[in-house]
Amino acid sequence: MFRITDLLVPAIFLGLGFSAPYLADWLIATSTVALSAGLVVLGLIIMWRGGLVSFGQGLYFALGAYTTALILRLTPINDAIVLMVASAAMAGLVAFAVGFLIARYREIFFAMLTLALSMILYGVLVKTEALGSTDGFNVEQWSLFGTDVVVEKRLTIAFYLALASASVASVVAMMYLRSVAGSAAIPLRENEIRVEYLGASVKNIIHAKVTIAGAMAGLGGCLTALAIGHVDPQMAFWTQSGEFVFITILAGAFSVPGAFVAAFLFQLMRTYALQVFPEGWQLILGGMLLAVILFMPSGIGILLTKAGWRRRPATTPGATAEAAEARS
């Protein structure tokens, strides 16, 4: 089900795209990284609506990035669009396969198993000399619509690609979250058995979420590889996944555009913290994370979306979760 309001985010991104020539380089770089991370976070939000937190989304992020880098290295294919589709498909496929295993898990066990799986990929990448071990390797030159993208233009073109991907992904995410399967997430978070009594398969719903989130993370990884021009195993390490979860908390489960706003704020915060207090930026981030969890449990996304949730205050995820806790 498509609504015209879904086009709001793409419209804003289109405006950003047109203003790119007037934006400073650092802002474009920050935005590109933020949009790529935002894609991963969007996937995490889709899962979090169902009460699931993946501490291993770096798995799909790294898969997407390495898929892109490897296609460029091993085959003559170098078109960015093909690379994006291939990376998202690869990560989505792996997520689909992994889904058969992890759709049975919840809460901390879900978080731990996803963590283990991403650390397996990290372990493999670190020990594979052909892929540069811990150093990773550089991404070769890529092209768009048959034209090679020179290094000076790489970041700007990647920025356009990131805007386009984020637009498509946000429309898909909004449509999915409104669908029956998507909106089953919140009751599912409260009580699975009741959802099953309604005739829905909880396992399939979660499986779909894992797959969608994986594909989005793969796309984010591909864009990061295209923009930065380098891939390394750190992308699959648990600290990278932790960073994504951090942004997800900042964004909250309420709003799709929130994912991108939070990712952008996170990048700004980190850049700023690194400048003012280079040896204490994690301290600042940690403090901020605590403050967000304590004072803004619904994240900044709640500030962005009002209409949809406010009309039915009793069905907000926060309220149901609290109610469930109060009962338990």
Place this chain on the structure above:
Amino acid sequence: MDMMTAQFILMDGLVYAAYLFIVAVGLSLIFGVMKILNVAHGGCYAFGAYAAATAIGLYAQTDLPIAGMFLALVVAALAVGALIGLVLERGILRLFYDRDEVIIVLVTYAAFLILEDLLIVIWGTGSLLAYQPMLAAGNMFIGNMILSNYDLILIGAAVLIALLMWLVLTQSRVGRLLVAVIHDREMAAAMGINVATMFVVTFAVGAALGALGGALMAPKISVSLGIGVEVIVLAFAVVAVGGLGSIQGAIVGALMIGFARAFAVHLLPEVELFVIYGVMALVLAFRPHGLFVRPEARKI
């Protein structure tokens, strides 16, 4: 596989398992009692290692007997660990007890980030060496294999900690109260057990155990930034294999992963890292709650 390799695997496996157990047991204890998966455990480990390295460095400058150095190591770690535990529990965690388990994981993750940078603020970015206890312990020969006595001390420490935990949990009054809290927090509180105090003590003890793990490893490694990041996922793997909150589980998990890694290091070095998480994923695939924990029934 010849005899020599087999001996090395046996020894390495045991030493690594001892290390894993010491690190993981505090994590498991905290989860068992409080249902908190404590990411900040890695921070406790790193603080323990730095504190021990500093204590050893200071002690080495005096002419006191060498045996006291081991005492200094243990005392420094336990003090620092317990202090961190107290501050974290009273200062931060207490505010989040009404939240989801998964949210509390993120709270401890934030605490971990903060601890990582406090480490830099206190000790700077350089690395510390604390090889003196390793040197003092010396080597011994079994057949034609050289063994560091310090490795044997490590194994001894692990066995001692396991025994102490078992004694306290099953034989003492405090332990039995704790078991009551583990089984049913609300009922235990209704029976007059001070659950809040239990939480503070458990968290401090768990953190101190994490710090002790770091301190015991300090003489074997170069104490530098990033050791906490590495160790936390290892400890997760151990408790996930054995089952969160189970002490026997931590022993079995540490042995399984310790030996899996020792086999990999000596026979197939390329899979060294892979095998640790491979074992974890394999166990979780068949026993989602680990080997020693029964799954809870679903709520209707």
